[in-house]
Amino acid sequence: MTPPFSPARLHAEAGEPLVLARHGFFWTGVEPITTDDGPAVRGQTYVEYWIPQDLRHRLPIVMIHGGGGQGLDYLGDVAGGEGWVHRFVRKGYAVYVIDRPGHGRSPADPKIQGPLGPSLPAPMVERLFSAPSRFPDRYPGAELHTQWVGEGRYGDETFDAFLAGMGPMNADAAQHYTDCRRGGVELLDLIGEAILLTHSAGGPVGWLLADARPGLVAGIVAVEPLGPSFQGAPPGALTWGLTAVPLTFEPPATTPEDLELRETTLPSGVTAVLQKEPARKLPKLAGVPVAVVTGEASWAMGTDPGTVAFLQQAGVAAEHVRLADHEVRGNGHMMMCERNGDEVADVIASWLSSKDL
Incomplete structure (x- = not known):
C-alpha cells in the first residue's frame, strides 16, 4: 500500500499544477531586547509568501489566523487537501500568510514573548469547532453543522491532526495585539x-x-472576527470596541471610559453593546470596505451581528456576509478547514470582485 503522504501518492492525486513565480518567507516586527542571558529579539511575525506565475490581481491577500491556531489553518483542510492559500493563488492572487507572534513558526518562549494562557482542552475544541451538534448544551444552530471531515472527536484521525496544530495565546492581550500591529504595519x-x-x-x-x-x-x-463589540471574555477584553488596544476615534477618545455604551437588541434579535448616540466614528476605517463572513452553523451567528452593528455605527462600510444566504451550508467557525472550504473561498472571491479588489 502506498503511504498517503508519499511523493508517488501526492503526485498521482494532484490536479491542475500549482505554478509559482516565487515562494519564500521573511520576518517582521522584530523587537531587540536585553535579557538576563544577553541580547535577544521578541514579538516577531513569520511571513510566508506565495506569488503565482499567473498573477491576475494587483492587490495581494494577507491571511491572518485566529486564536490558538497558526498560518497553517489556511494551508490545508482537515482531510489533507488544499487550503485557502492554494485556492486564492489559483485565482491569481499573491498571498502572504503569517504566524502571529507566539504562534506557529513565530517563537513562543514565555521568558521573552511574555506569559502564555492555557491551551483549549480537547472537549472545548470539539464543542466550539469540530462537533458542536454532539453536545447537549450546544449553541443555537449547532445542529446544522455538517462540514467537518470525520467524527470531530478526540481520537479521530482528522481531529487529532487539527488539535496538533493548536497552542496557547499570549496571556497579555494588549501586549500581543501591540506586537501584531507592529509586525503587520512593517509587513504592509x-x-x-x-x-x-x-x-x-x-x-x-x-x-x-x-x-x-x-x-x-x-x-x-x-x-467570524473576535467579538461582539466590548466583549470581556478571553482572549482579552475588547475595551476599545473590537480591540484590546486603542483605535483612532473622532471625536477623540483617550480612554475606554470615553466611549459611552448602551445595550440594545438588534433586528436579528441578538443583543449587542454599542455606543450611545451620537457615536464616535472610526475615521481611519471609514474608506475601507469590510465583509464580516459568518457560517450557518457557527456560534458566531450570535456574535457577528453585534460586530457589524458596531462598525456601521462607527461609520465603517461593513457588510454581513452570511454563507447561508449564498447557499453555502453547514459551516462552523473553522470554515477554511472544512470539506466545502472551496465554496466559502468562492463567496469571498465574489465579494472581493464586487468591490474591484
Whole structure:
C-alpha cells in the first residue's frame, strides 16, 4: 500500500499544477531586547509568501489566523487537501500568510514573548469547532453543522491532526495585539497596498492595521472576527470596541471610559453593546470596505451581528456576509478547514470582485 503522504501518492492525486513565480518567507516586527542571558529579539511575525506565475490581481491577500491556531489553518483542510492559500493563488492572487507572534513558526518562549494562557482542552475544541451538534448544551444552530471531515472527536484521525496544530495565546492581550500591529504595519510597508483576510482572534489585527495604515488596506474580509463589540471574555477584553488596544476615534477618545455604551437588541434579535448616540466614528476605517463572513452553523451567528452593528455605527462600510444566504451550508467557525472550504473561498472571491479588489 502506498503511504498517503508519499511523493508517488501526492503526485498521482494532484490536479491542475500549482505554478509559482516565487515562494519564500521573511520576518517582521522584530523587537531587540536585553535579557538576563544577553541580547535577544521578541514579538516577531513569520511571513510566508506565495506569488503565482499567473498573477491576475494587483492587490495581494494577507491571511491572518485566529486564536490558538497558526498560518497553517489556511494551508490545508482537515482531510489533507488544499487550503485557502492554494485556492486564492489559483485565482491569481499573491498571498502572504503569517504566524502571529507566539504562534506557529513565530517563537513562543514565555521568558521573552511574555506569559502564555492555557491551551483549549480537547472537549472545548470539539464543542466550539469540530462537533458542536454532539453536545447537549450546544449553541443555537449547532445542529446544522455538517462540514467537518470525520467524527470531530478526540481520537479521530482528522481531529487529532487539527488539535496538533493548536497552542496557547499570549496571556497579555494588549501586549500581543501591540506586537501584531507592529509586525503587520512593517509587513504592509514592505509589500504595499493589500487586502486583509482575518479569522477569529486575528480579527483585531485587521482593525488595528487599517487604523494604522489606512492607505495600505484596500479591504478587509473578517471571517467570524473576535467579538461582539466590548466583549470581556478571553482572549482579552475588547475595551476599545473590537480591540484590546486603542483605535483612532473622532471625536477623540483617550480612554475606554470615553466611549459611552448602551445595550440594545438588534433586528436579528441578538443583543449587542454599542455606543450611545451620537457615536464616535472610526475615521481611519471609514474608506475601507469590510465583509464580516459568518457560517450557518457557527456560534458566531450570535456574535457577528453585534460586530457589524458596531462598525456601521462607527461609520465603517461593513457588510454581513452570511454563507447561508449564498447557499453555502453547514459551516462552523473553522470554515477554511472544512470539506466545502472551496465554496466559502468562492463567496469571498465574489465579494472581493464586487468591490474591484
